[in-house]
Amino acid sequence: MNAGQATCSDGPLRNLPAYLQIVRGRLRIAMTYRQNALFMLAVVILQIFILRKVWTALYGEAGVVNGVALADVLVYLTIANLQSWAMQDLAVGSYLYSLVREGRIAFDILRPAGFVPQMLAHLVGGTLSMVLFATAALPLVALVGTLGPPASSAAFGYWLLSLFFAFGISMLLNLIVGLGAFWTTEIGAFGMLFTLVSQFLAGALIPLYFFPDWLRTVAELLPFQATTFTPVAMYGGQLAGSEAVQAIGIQLLWIVLLAGAVRLIWSRALHRIVVQGG
Amino acid sequence: MPTLIRAEGLTKYYRRPRRYEGAFGGLRTLITRQYDEVRAVDGVDFTVSDGELVGYLGPNGAGKSTTIKMMTGVLVPTGGLIEVDGTAPWRDREKNAMHIGVVFGQRSQLWWDLPLVDSFTLLGKMYRMSEADYRRRLDGFIDLLDLGPFLDRPVRQLSLGQRMRGDLAAAMLHEPSILYLDEPTIGLDAVARDRMRDFIAEMNRESGTTIVLTTHDLVDVEALCNRVVFIDKGRVLYDGSVVDLKATYAPHRTLVVQLASGFTAARAAELLGPEVPGDVIADEGPTLRIRFEANRISAQEIISAVTSRCPVTDLSLVEPELEDVMRTLYGNRTIAV
Known part of the structure; x- marks a missing residue:
């Protein structure tokens, strides 16, 4: 296909073709297991439907609560849930757990490419396939939930930029959960707890502006809100102007902090690697 | 012939959390951070020369796999010296990785859910082979190991023998100068074993690949190895030719x-x-x-x-x-x- 292109160059990008190949492989795996993904997607669409019913009932006759109209909340919830579903790719996390548990991690360590970049490539591929599924499901989502246009063209621009960083943050969070494999051998219950707590604190079930003050403070001190609330609130125009710029700055700060955390965790993990069995 | 692998006083201790029996034993195990020290490899000395095919033998739990993992660079030794081609493998894993190949018989490096050929494509890029080199080598292995019939089948659908052939090709695709084989014939039927042995012997003879082989199958050893290193409880008990080993221990x-x-x-x-x-x-x-x-x-x-x-x-x-x-x-x- 790309004859003569992938030859030995020595720059920092010399392993890029390998990482792209991993992304491609992940996409193919996602296609192999598309029925599973579609089933999971159905669960999310059901969740969007239920949230719509619940919030419509909660609003009742009131047109506006805390300065937010029902229609805006419904658009927020629809986009937030679809987005956070696409970010919660636990497949790569459980892949990492299986690598450690079965001792296959030795093979990935023995590659002439870094281990963490390899895992990030897996995450990029996994997330990309989820985004593709979510995009394909948009017509159905519009039918079941509520979709609306962005508040303005500026809001749309902010949303796209912020969404990009949001994916970065959630990939780093997923990687940290995955690296937990070096300390415990099971992801099951912890993975579910992580999904639930992060979804809640990200504002996927209740928009952050409805949180009581203390809980909102807690949520704002954690990275999860930057994965969901920040971009979706920009889409709806609740977060605009200098506030939006500041929120993007906070996202970048989280990326730097979490990347540092990954570095630290990986160096400790490598130090204590004991390949299981044998 | 020049020395390629050198181990001197090579040692690896593991720490395992101490377990308590009886009522609340599990709780005590969790709370008290006490460890038992397990001496997996306890002062091992040996050298392997360029082009040798050495059998590394010992009963279960003798420390074979641990030694292999230190030679490949997965594990960092607790003490002693390990040098492969003049450098400590764990210190520069990525450089070391370019010239070693590894097969762990009980594990696979192939991509489980994808067609076998996809694993090879990834390795071609991972080891930065040119398209022409990649094609030539892959074609060579397709011939040698008869991979053609199942190249496009997902790895999870392969038989153990087919998977092992795939794993061997995967380990050799970048033409490493050293090949570590950890129980490569485990679980294979007689025909598949013979085929595996022929391939290993050929790689050693034709390509001059240095091979370190661990196995419990003594037919493998007699068919392939001139020299064996026998270890138990982390120590070398015997290092020499198979003929001398028999003369000494089974006269x-x-x-x-x-x-x-x-x-x-x-x-x-x-x-x-x-x-x-x-x-x-x-x-x-x-x-x-x-x-x-x-x-x-x-x-x-x-x-x-x-x-x-x-x-x-x-x-x-x-x-x-x-x-x-x-x-x-x-x-x-x-x-x-």
């Missing part, structure tokens, strides 16, 4: 004598008496076995002693099996609790 040969009809083994044993050195084992019926030490008496002497006293229809000489050697070596172990 006995056995002469099997078929007596003419009507002549029982018991009677023959009586006739031979104490004149014949060695153990005379008289079976029921006409078969007599004489076990003797080859360096104390020649087979010729025993045969003439037997034929001059008893009517014999057939004679055969049984060489010691490597398995007997292993039994002797394993038997000498002090049993650890």
Whole structure:
């Protein structure tokens, strides 16, 4: 296909073709297991439907609560849930757990490419396939939930930029959960707890502006809100102007902090690697 | 030939959390951070020269896999020295990775959910091969290991023999100068084993690949290795040729004598008496076995002693099996609790 292109160059990008190949492989795996993904997607669409019913009932006759109209909340919830579903790719996390548990991690360590970049490539591929599924499901989502246009063209621009960083943050969070494999051998219950707590604190079930003050403070001190609330609130125009710029700055700060955390965790993990069995 | 791998006083200790028995034992295990030290490899010395094919043997839990993992750079030694081609493998994993290949028989490096060929494509890019090199090598392995029929099948659908062939090709695709094989024939049927052995021998002979092989299959060892390093409980018990190993630990040969009809083994044993050195084992019926030490008496002497006293229809000489050697070596172990 790309004859003569992938030859030995020595720059920092010399392993890029390998990482792209991993992304491609992940996409193919996602296609192999598309029925599973579609089933999971159905669960999310059901969740969007239920949230719509619940919030419509909660609003009742009131047109506006805390300065937010029902229609805006419904658009927020629809986009937030679809987005956070696409970010919660636990497949790569459980892949990492299986690598450690079965001792296959030795093979990935023995590659002439870094281990963490390899895992990030897996995450990029996994997330990309989820985004593709979510995009394909948009017509159905519009039918079941509520979709609306962005508040303005500026809001749309902010949303796209912020969404990009949001994916970065959630990939780093997923990687940290995955690296937990070096300390415990099971992801099951912890993975579910992580999904639930992060979804809640990200504002996927209740928009952050409805949180009581203390809980909102807690949520704002954690990275999860930057994965969901920040971009979706920009889409709806609740977060605009200098506030939006500041929120993007906070996202970048989280990326730097979490990347540092990954570095630290990986160096400790490598130090204590004991390949299981044998 | 130059030394390629050098281990001196190589040591690896693991720390395992101490477990408590009885009521609340699990809780105590969690709370008290006490560790037991397990000495997996305990001061191992050996060298491997360029182009050698060495068998690295020992019972389960002897420390073979741990040593292999230190040689490949997965594990960092607790103490001692390990050098592969002049550098410590764990210090520069990525450089070391370019010239080693690894097969762990009980594990696979292939991409489980994807067609076999996809794993090769990834490795081609991972080891930064040119498109032309990649094609040429892959075609070579497709021929040599007959991968053609299942190249496009997902790895999870392959038989163990097919998967192992895929794993071997995956380990060799970047033409490493050293190949580590950790139990490559485990679980394979007789035909697949033979094929695997032929391939290993060919890689060593034709490409000059240095090979370190661990196995429990002694036929592998006899067919492939000139030299073996035998370890147990983390220490080297023997390092030398297979021939010397047998001479040292299994010096006995056995002469099997078929007596003419009507002549029982018991009677023959009586006739031979104490004149014949060695153990005379008289079976029921006409078969007599004489076990003797080859360096104390020649087979010729025993045969003439037997034929001059008893009517014999057939004679055969049984060489010691490597398995007997292993039994002797394993038997000498002090049993650890």
